[in-house]
Amino acid sequence: MSHDSNNTIWQVFNLINLAVIVYDNKTHNYILNQHAKTLLNINSDDAFSSDVFNNITLRDFNDDTVVTVEQLFTSTITAVLLECEFTPQLLNVNHSIIDDSVSMITLEQDHSHAEQYNFDHIISKISTKLIDIQNDNINQQINFALKAIGTVCKADRSYLFEFNTDSETLTNTHEWVNTGITAYKDRLQNVPKAELPYFFDVMNLTHLFKVNDVAQLPPEANSEKAEFEAQSIQSVLCVGLRFDKELVGFIGCDCVNTKRHWSKIDLIRIKLVGEIINNALKNINYKKKLQLAQEQLINANTKLNKLANTDALTDIANRRFFDTSLKSEIKRSARQHQPISLIMCDIDFFKRYNDNYGHHKGDETLKHVARALKSLCKREGDIAARYGGEEFAIILPATNIEQCHKFALLIEQKIKALNITHEFSPIAPYITLSFGCFCSYPNADTHTETLIKSADIALYKAKKAGRNQICIFE
Known part of the structure; x- marks a missing residue:
């Protein structure tokens, strides 16, 4: 292939809205178009060796094994995950042969599966961190989970409410709000259940409160409607959290700037996050009870030991x-x-x-x-x-x-x-x-x-x- 032909082809590659990597097996050099350089965060303008990819981590989407850019040219891998700081990018890989010595791959972001993969990735991370959660960092992990569900459901606010010990009032214990959105956590402390009768009638019956348009709430929900409007809420989705079949709280999302028609996917996702948080809270509760029982047992043994070894009258050794x-x-x-x-x-x-x-x-x-x-x-x-x-x-x-x-x-x-x-x-x-x-x-x-x-x-x-x-x- 002539030098002029190469230049012409390369100019075309640079116009393609895809990441293109070309490999010459005679010179063992790689050339990247601008999209590829941006995607892989590479600044060099020249042809270069495989060393330039040392700081890039790719995983085979099918089996999660680490692969190199060099392997993409010799394998049948069709999708890879490019690891990034927050969530991996899912890339479709296409192979092409240009001539006897030159081959090419294109990397195209898979938007159709990326959102679901990213959510699955986040859920996996949340679940892993909350499986054996300790009391000292439970708040941090719940806040991360609320941010994740709020972001993926395109909400402006997500939150967790828990019933107080009296079972008649509840408190907003955790809250995430999007940029520019007013937080209400400090105001929503020790809220009487009686102030939201319609909400709790529905929640106790179905463990779900889904409203696409607050303005369309029925007349019997006037108290709830007034509260939602006071917070500028246009759409709300809440899922109940249960412990031994009893409602102990709920997780929810609000939309303030626009209305949202909550989808089945939204519902599945918020239920999943709610279940993970609920299980983590149960584990913390069990651990607290176990710790209390252990402390009581230790104290009882200490008292028994003292009684057994101490003179009752003088309080010195017997x-x-x-x-x-x-x-x-x-x-x-x-x-x-x-x-x-x-x-x-x-x-x-x-x-x-x-x-x-x-x-x-x-x-x-x-x-x-x-x-x-x-x-x-x-x-x-x-x-x-x-x-x-x-x-x-x-x-x-x-x-x-x-x-x-x-x-x-x-x-x-x-x-x-x-x-x-x-x-x-x-x-x-x-x-x-x-x-x-x-x-x-x-x-x-x-x-x-x-x-x-x-x-x-x-x-x-x-x-x-x-x-x-x-x-x-x-």
């Missing part, structure tokens, strides 16, 4: 929790080759206190002593427990005998600072304690009874020596 904790701390100390100390202490002459001041006063004193002991147990693992009656025990992990003795002195000072009168005590005019301390470097064979018995022996010595003192097991 004997059961003390036994379990001491066993656990002995094992941990053995693993880490650390000491563990135990203090056993008794309120001196507490029977005389109870006999003279009464059991109510005695209970109050036990509470004060318990709080004092607990306030000094600040490290993780330090445990103050009521061992029984007026006797208390303190577990001190990673504590040697000198540190244990200092801790007992702190308790002694704390109890003295309480200054609880005990005029029937022969050793002091206030409540005092006797202490028995024991420290051990446990091994795998060490038992809790060993520590308890040793600390108890030291406590017995403190009492025998006159009380209100600290004795260490030697």
Whole structure:
């Protein structure tokens, strides 16, 4: 083919209102007419290699596999999707042979199927995002869905209404409006159902409210007509959302600038989007209920655990929790080759206190002593427990005998600072304690009874020596 003939043909290609790509298999170069350059966002004026198509993604419309521009010249693909920022463009592909070395394809936008494909693509995206939706981004995804249905139905406004907990009022929870259209979401909060009787009669009966021309509403819809006209609505389409067969809200579209004769396709599309949103809201509701049930179960278990491990009177650890904790701390100390100390202490002459001041006063004193002991147990693992009656025990992990003795002195000072009168005590005019301390470097064979018995022996010595003192097991 002559150079002049090529120029003439190419001038004709540039006049064609189609994207034309020509490939020369001798030079391995591609030439694009202006429509092709615009479509594929290519600015070069010269012939070029396949590298220029590296940033272009095409998919076979039939099986969604990625294909290259080069493959279009050697395959029988008849339609491809050109991926764009928002929605893919559907292109019909036509092949032609110019001569032995030159071939050509044209890419023509398929407007007849593009709108449906784009809607299907958007619905797929909405559905995917709303399947396992989390509460923190549900609003964003519903707004996207409303924009999609509003756009594809050529509406000026789309919205979601949900019934409040009283089931007698409803709220516009989400709204999309087209450019230049007034938003009414803020105004449509807690709207009484009784203000729109005709709307809800129809909605409860058919779960659909379709009006092509608001002016043609029947006389019994005067309340609805007045509200629609106040919002400049000319056409309205709403689909009910149900939960367990009960109407819980609705999704809708309005046309303000022009009337719209709502088609079956419009109805199918809005029902589909409504169902997707409704299912997402159900999932959120189920998740909230499940989360609430889990929280209640955790709280109940926490309370039961506390009841099981806490002394009812003094609100510190009970004997059961003390036994379990001491066993656990002995094992941990053995693993880490650390000491563990135990203090056993008794309120001196507490029977005389109870006999003279009464059991109510005695209970109050036990509470004060318990709080004092607990306030000094600040490290993780330090445990103050009521061992029984007026006797208390303190577990001190990673504590040697000198540190244990200092801790007992702190308790002694704390109890003295309480200054609880005990005029029937022969050793002091206030409540005092006797202490028995024991420290051990446990091994795998060490038992809790060993520590308890040793600390108890030291406590017995403190009492025998006159009380209100600290004795260490030697």
